[in-house]
Amino acid sequence: MTRGILIGEIVDSLSILNNQISLRCSLGFTDLNKVSEDFFAKLLNRIYNYSLINLNENRSNEPGLDIGDESNSIAYQVTSQVDSSKITSTLEK
Helix, strand or coil, X not given: CCHHXXXXXXXXXXXXXXXXXXXXXXXXXXXXXXXXXXXXXXXXHHHHCCCCEECCCCCCCCCCCCEEECCCCEEECCCCCCCHHHHHHHHHC
16 A cells, blocks of 8 residues: 555545534534544554543543643643634633
C-alpha cells in the first residue's frame, strides 16, 4: 500500500466518523461522542507520543476538557459542536 492510499483511507474514515457523529447528534444520540474521546486520546498519543487520558472517566462530563496529559501539560476538548460558544465556554471553565 502506498502512502497516498493510506492517507486517503484515514481521511475517508475520519470523514465517515464525522458524518456519523453529526447525524447521531441531530437525533439526540451522543454515545459515539463519548467513545470518540478515547479514540482521539489514543490517536493523539500515537502521533505525538503523549499520555492523554480520558478526564471523564472519574467524573462524568468533566467541565471544559475531555482528554489530558498532565506530564506534557496539554489537554483537549473533544466536541461535535462547531460554533464559537463551545470554545468560549471551555475557556471560561
